[in-house]
Amino acid sequence: LNQVARRESDWLRSWVPTSWFDRYSKPFSEYHLPKKTSERQTQAEQIGQDSIILLEHIYSDMAPPTLRHLTSVTFLHRLCIYQFYMDEAGVHWRDPSETPASFRFASPHDLDMSYGRKRGSDWIGYKVQITETCDADAPNLITHVATTISSKNDAATLDAIQSDLAAQQRAPTQQFVDASYVSAPNMVRSQEQYGIDLIGPTRPAQGWQYKRNNTYPAAAFQVDFDRQVAICPQGQTSHLWMNSHHSNGQPRIFVRFAKETCAACPARAQCTKTKSRGRQVQFHIRAEYEALKRAREREENSDYERLYRRRAGIEGTISQLTNQMGMRRTRYRGMAKVHLQHLLTAAGLNLNRATDWLMGKKRAKTRVSAFAKLAYA
Template sequence: MSMSPHAIISIPEETVRIARAAFPRGNIYLSMRDQLGTVYEDENFTALFPKRGRPAEAPWQLALVSLFQFVEGLSDRQAAEAVRSRIDWKYALSLDLADPGFDFSILSKFRARLLVGSAEATLLETMLERFKEHGLLKARGKQRTDSTHVLAAIRTLNRLECVGETLRAALNALASIAPEWLHEHVVPEWFDRYSTRIEDSRLPKGQEARKEYAELLGADGSRLLSAIYDSSALLHLQELPAVQALRQTWVFQYYAEEGHLRWRKAEDLPPAGLRFDSPYDPDARFGNKRSITWTGYKVHLTETCEDDEIHLITHVETTAAGITDSELSAPIHNALVKKDLLPREHFLDAGYVDADLLVKSQRDLGIEVVGPMRPDSSWQAKTDQGYDLTHFTVDWQTHQVVCPQEKQNTCWTPHLDAWGTPVISVKFSRTDCRLCPVRSLCTKSAEAPRHITLRIQTDHEMLQQIRGLQTTPEWKARYERRAGIEGTISQGTRGFGLRRSRYIGEAKTHLQHLLTAGAINLVRFASWMAGVPHAKTRTSRFAAMKTPEVSLAI
């Protein structure tokens, strides 16, 4: 394998003949090569390699090998061995049967080049372009999105373990970079205290004993930080990631009192989403989604979902665990615009949908977001016994709003809210509201009159129409299409290791998710070309009895 100006397209006839004979029923890699070609070309990655010096391995081949290893869940060593020994891999990679392949370490170097050159998205985007060329992917169709949690590749630590391991990680980093400097500042007792891994089973028992131990760690860490930030210290030590993690953790976990560091109480800690739970992956954060808690990341998958077409993953987003789904709705749409893959209908669950998204997506991008709106958060709507917004009649031409007691507003003030959205502030007469016999249904204030906030007319009417549609059986039946993304998440989790990060850090984890999405697309493409239909939702025997026409014969 060596660098070439263009993707290699010729395959030795002997390789073709043996590959066909070895896989008479078809093969993922043979199907890909026959129908899509090489998928990648060297030009997709030339910016990542120097123009001078020894030729590198062909990047288009390394990109395909990276995808293949995620199809089968192989390590770098196993993938390199597959290149040397597998006929189907050699066929897809345009290699002679006697080609010796390459050293496994080249794969990790290739991934590093992708990240340094910010070219990781090329892996999925180039594949999608190839699908477009073959008529398997187009814009303005139906797509759906959902997210799932991803566990970081670290040991889960409790609070005290995290503090101890953060200090130990800093000591190990300093021992590697500046051993002589560290030897001058180390305390002899630290060798017994921090030479081995900090584990809960070895920590003191009892709340008071643990608090005392935590403050001992705090004093040790403070002493080390003081030495590092001393004017005579080596300046580059302050920039070490392990030292930065130590400084940040000490700010989070301790406070100064009368010249001593004190262990913070749980209620005095910053939000869990701001803290990291391990010094070995500071990007990993605590996440909570309904009853699930984890430390790591969150991945958002978007796929096409037409009835009679192949379902392909079109976009992948990887975020910190604490980022809410609603924060990703607009970025996903913007990314699909850049790929020229904007859908006409986008199926989302309630976590992604808010009023702004529904309005702006339809108005600015022509996307109909199909997802349940969050209910009116006012107490009047929640109790279903008060006068919420639907009880008021609005005349947009005369700027008049009539309440359920036939009283008109006295104030109509257009302005921008805190998020920059155009709204209209409507207030009623203080006298009318004070004398109203049903005041308790309208406001809980003893003095202030009723105040409501409207969106501009087009947005207000659109939202009211959507709220009405979502109560109909037709809309609910249409929304069932969104549930199919759960199957994609299950496929990624069970078949491709999507649930656990293979690497450290958000950037590498995102690269993993892009390769996983590409691998899923390859598998789906091979199945589609083989005539395998979309899987149907499985129904239990008992549930099937509800439908008389369903046969219960075995």
């Protein structure tokens, strides 16, 4: 209201309800806010109703167009969606759990920052993803820095990262990532679009059959994509093959075995608990299925641990960036400025590493405590 009053006082005065002067003329710190939950909710919903009225006027054809671009108006618009909803009875305070994490915000002073959670750690701010080289005969240099909102899924950022690397002719032949980036669609896209072999731990398959011995999980079935049939471990062939989708929207192949076939099978208890129909199984589409199969076979190879060990270097890089160079604390507000800070910090580390390499300084080895060394003595 204060920003609108400073910009368009005559327009605001022409329609503003007189009751608003009693409610909003003073800072909230000067009011006695209600202590009862019911009274606080009533007051919050009154504020929500007034906010929606203000936005309706601002976005009407009669309002000065410049008001719509004010930062405070953008914030208020987002706030109303986040905290309120409307029905026939009026405006209601929304439960925070009903709002998608990607739309939540943590501060009116920086609308780009958000709440983040990963592996039990919580923070408010941004997320940064670092890509670096890992050649044995050259210094490890950062080749890409991605700054995103905290709630954005890691796997969803991979395509943009690889696209940028390819555009700058820095795309690697192999890219070592942690499990959060690994998915069948990402492995296929990486190889087909950018010629990148995505290497990282695949996520364990789901289903009760994977948690018990002597059972028939989906991996135990043979899939013939040319004939469009699946063959179970007992040699029976599916009678239904259908293009479908997973709950996350990704395409899947859905197969079903005949009820009569499964009912007569001596291994039924090892395969399915359902008695009303035959076994149902979902598979990735062909390219994804084959990519995932190759990745899991590689993980079982004795050389995989040695190969994937090359990714460990990025943990040291992240430690340097956060502990020595202060990347974990943002000095600015807004995605653009925070990203610039991340770029400059990464450039500083590259400069240090390039200088050390040219001067013949050897890389520091992983520190091992005096007590831990006793185990190898």
